[in-house]
Structure formats: structure tokens, C-alpha cells
Amino acid sequence: MDLKKRGLKRIKELRASTSGNSVPTGLRKEVQRVLITRAQLARRVRELSREIERDFAGRELVAVAVLNGTVMFLADLIRNLSLPLRLDFIGVSSYGVGTESGELVFTKELRLDVRGRDVLLVDDILDTGRTLSRVLSKLRALKPRRVRTCVLLEKAARRVEDVRADYIGFSIPDLFVVGYGLDFAERYRNLPFVGVLHPAALAAGT
Numbered sequence: 001m002d003l004k005k006r007g008l009k010r011i012k013e014l015r016a017s018t019s020g021n022s023v024p025t026g027l028r029k030e031v032q033r034v035l036i037t038r039a040q041l042a043r044r045v046r047e048l049s050r051e052i053e054r055d056f057a058g059r060e061l062v063a064v065a066v067l068n069g070t071v072m073f074l075a076d077l078i079r080n081l082s083l084p085l086r087l088d089f090i091g092v093s094s095y096g097v098g099t100e101s102g103e104l105v106f107t108k109e110l111r112l113d114v115r116g117r118d119v120l121l122v123d124d125i126l127d128t129g130r131t132l133s134r135v136l137s138k139l140r141a142l143k144p145r146r147v148r149t150c151v152l153l154e155k156a157a158r159r160v161e162d163v164r165a166d167y168i169g170f171s172i173p174d175l176f177v178v179g180y181g182l183d184f185a186e187r188y189r190n191l192p193f194v195g196v197l198h199p200a201a202l203a204a205g206t
């Protein structure tokens with residue numbers, strides 16, 4: 001390979017590694033493959049922001065984000081929103097075993113008054129729908145003007161509750177994913193891409 005070709009190859013490799021197209025070598029035993037790249041996430045999040053802007057034009061928004069999985073998605077989403085908005089968080093924890101969600105407990109309550117307000121509820125992933133439907137009924141009881149829901153991911157195959165999201169980043173197959181805020185036993189939230197957790201890591205648990 002001549003020098004120029006080698007240089008181009010190196011640039012391609014670099015670009016792939018910095019845009020999150022490949023799993024970092026040290027993580028290959030835990031994360032099987034990249035499902036959604038950093039670039040795909042960025043593009044889709046910008047599109048969602050544009051849709052939300054159109055739907056809420058002329059209104060002040062209260063963004064309510066579910067802790068902790070929304071951290072990266074939320075930051076990117078609201079950074080791209082040119083709307084007046086206030087931000088609050090709601091904490092929900094499920095005392096489930098492994099990847100199954102169990103009993104839901106609220107760990108942080110809303111601080112802002114949402115009565116008569118336009119609310120955008122943001123969550124990381126709509127799986128069985130138990131979390132979103134619990135949080136939605138809690139929010140609706142506070143009499144907002146309207147509530148719209150926005151999730152980065154959804155796994156339609158696993159729905160148990162009759163709940164849907166108004167804005168969906170990506171519909172994904174029934175795989176356990178981590179990264180871009182999503183965790184397994186609180187790990188991997190900092191990965192810049194969404195990756196599929198290795199079945200072995202899943203089986204090994206925490």
C-alpha cells in the first residue's frame with residue numbers, strides 16, 4: 001500500500017473510531033456491536049428537535065425528563081430546541097432483577113408546577129411501557145394543558161401497557177442496549193453510541 005492510500009485508510013479508521021462506528025477494543029467482551037452510531041444519533045435528535053419546535057411553536061415548554069437514562073439524549077435534544085423552556089426531572093426506579101422491570105418507585109418528584117402548561121415528557125426507552133404509563137398518569141393528575149411524550153428508543157415487541165410515544169428516535173428490535181445514557185447495572189451510560197450488550201455480559205449480571 002502506498003503512503004497516500006495508507007494515510008487515507010488511517011483517516012477512515014480515525015473517523016470510524018471518533019464517530020462511534022466501532023466498539024472500543026477494551027469493551028468488545030461486553031458490548032457486542034454498535035447498533036446506532038454517534039452520527040446517526042446526532043442527526044435523528046436534530047430531526048426530533050425540529051418536529052417538537054414545529055408542534056410547540058409559540059408556547060413555553062416544560063421539559064420533564066426521567067432520570068437517569070435521558071442524560072445524553074436530553075442534553076442534545078434541548079440544545080437543539082429554539083423554544084423557551086423550563087426543565088425538571090422525575091426519578092423512577094424499578095426494583096427489578098437484571099433486565100426485567102419490577103416494582104416502580106418514585107425517587108424524585110417534580111418541583112415545577114405544570115398546571116396549564118405544555119409538557120414534553122422525555123424518556124430513554126419505551127420497553128414494556130410500565131414506566132411511561134405510570135409517569136404519564138402522575139403528570140396528567142397535575143392538570144397540564146397538554147402532554148407529549150418523546151423517547152429516544154422503543155422496542156415495540158415488548159409492550160405490555162397500552163402506551164405510545166409522540167416522538168420516537170428509533171424503533172429497535174428486542175435486544176438489550178446500552179450507551180448514550182442507557183445502562184446495564186449503571187454502567188455504559190457514557191458510551192457515545194447505542195450498542196448491543198453481549199449476551200455473556202447480560203448473563204453475568206452486575
Ligand code: IMP
Nearest residue numbers: 101126127128129130131176177182183
Ligand atoms: P419499561 O417500563 O419496561 O418501558 O422500561 C423502561 C425502562 O427500562 C427504561 O427507562 C430503561 O431504564 C429500562 N430499559 C428497558 N430496555 C432497556 C435496554 O435495552 N437497555 C437499557 N435500559 C433499558
Ligand code: MG
Nearest residue numbers: 068069182183
Ligand atoms: Mg435504566
